[in-house]
Amino acid sequence: MALKDSHLMLQYLDSLLKHSNYTKAAKDLYISQPYLTQTIQRLEQELGASIINRQTGHFQLTEAGKLYYQYLETLESESAKLKNRLSWYTNAEKHTLRLGILPSLGAYLLPHFLPAYQQLFPEVNFFLREDLPKQNEQKLLNGQLDFFIGQNPETIAPNLTVYSTNKERYLAIIPATSPLYQPNIRYLAEESLTVKKVLQQPLILTGSGSAIRRQIDQLLQKYKVEPMIMLESSNVYTVAALAESGLGVAIVPESVLQAAIPTDFNLYPLPEEQLSLTYFITHQAARALSKSEQALIDTFIRNI
Numbered sequence: 001m002a003l004k005d006s007h008l009m010l011q012y013l014d015s016l017l018k019h020s021n022y023t024k025a026a027k028d029l030y031i032s033q034p035y036l037t038q039t040i041q042r043l044e045q046e047l048g049a050s051i052i053n054r055q056t057g058h059f060q061l062t063e064a065g066k067l068y069y070q071y072l073e074t075l076e077s078e079s080a081k082l083k084n085r086l087s088w089y090t091n092a093e094k095h096t097l098r099l100g101i102l103p104s105l106g107a108y109l110l111p112h113f114l115p116a117y118q119q120l121f122p123e124v125n126f127f128l129r130e131d132l133p134k135q136n137e138q139k140l141l142n143g144q145l146d147f148f149i150g151q152n153p154e155t156i157a158p159n160l161t162v163y164s165t166n167k168e169r170y171l172a173i174i175p176a177t178s179p180l181y182q183p184n185i186r187y188l189a190e191e192s193l194t195v196k197k198v199l200q201q202p203l204i205l206t207g208s209g210s211a212i213r214r215q216i217d218q219l220l221q222k223y224k225v226e227p228m229i230m231l232e233s234s235n236v237y238t239v240a241a242l243a244e245s246g247l248g249v250a251i252v253p254e255s256v257l258q259a260a261i262p263t264d265f266n267l268y269p270l271p272e273e274q275l276s277l278t279y280f281i282t283h284q285a286a287r288a289l290s291k292s293e294q295a296l297i298d299t300f301i302r303n304i
Contacts (some may be wrong), residue, residue: 006075009043010142012036013069016052016282020059036127057173095292100129100136102147102210104235108255109149109279121146121286121292132209147296148285151211153280163297165304168277170215171257172198173243173250180249188268190197195274202230202238212236215275216251242302253277279304 015025017034026033044050051065061069097174103108106128114126129136133150140148141157153162172193174180178201180193199220205227206213220227229246233239236256243250244265281300283289289297 006072006079010069010072010076011071013052013065013125016040017059017061020057024103025214030283032110038152038254050128058278096127097293097296098127098129098144098146100131100139102133102136102235104206105151106130107235107237109304113299116303117296117299120295124292124296133211134209140282140284143284146287146293147284149279149281149300151280152297153282156280156282159219159246159285161285162280162282163301164278164280165301166278167272168279169254169272170251170275170277171254172268173196173240173252173257174201174266174268175243175246175249177246178202178249180268181264181266183264186267188266190269190271193268195270196221196225197225198249198251198268198270199223199225202228203230204231204233204242204248204250206236206239207232207234210236211276212252215246219275252276 009028012025015028016022019028022037026036031037040052047064047068049064050062051068053060053062053065067118068220074088082124085212118124121236129139129145130216132239133148134147136150137157137160139145140160148160150156153164156162172186176183178199180197182188199216205216219225231242233242236252239250240252242248242253244263246263246265251270281297
């Protein structure tokens, strides 16, 4: 039993590691100290190895204990995924929509429209698949997702129906450490720099596969620039924060700068005809939309 009840065993181990004392841990868990001690002893017998090092002042997991703890976390994660998937079939009163989005994009976009949508359709639940755009698009095509939210729909498969928002500009973040930096100015005048000169600076970029990175790669190819890449991150907010702090130049959507930190850097608007951003939501073209699904699209377009 101890090997299978992952939720309880994680609670027991967390409490023991927190208190380094069986009596205090048992009190915290609302169980008896003998029961907790016997449960851990039975578990170690089943595993054939000690999982807690009791010789130090603070309890620590042994190497075998760390493996077992990771095993429990994996069981918990898989159990949660299974429950989410089963809810699509077993909960008659609730309707679950499977939504794919890039993690960093979800941090920005989802708060803008999901709360408003939930007010209209409280019976709808969401299963969120956070992955790279190409993986989410493929899952949508395979029927593993209901909707996919992304950036710049130009390369989206033709058998998907796309609903796009208005365009958004890109800005280059030029920190005080850059030779392009101009003191006491936040926004540099348009066309005061060339795009090529910006691209020739040490760059902080989003990872390959992101919509932003694909556009920047196209610009690098157009201007025949071999980039000096200081660092790559899957999170555009990390990219922006590092540029603002002086690590290098970054090119990010204007919306990312809404909470810009008060450090010394310039913002240079890049020409929209060369670099711009459009958000979209898409579904399979053959899909017949329900009222709640059409409302999701409408709420997205209205609030983004």
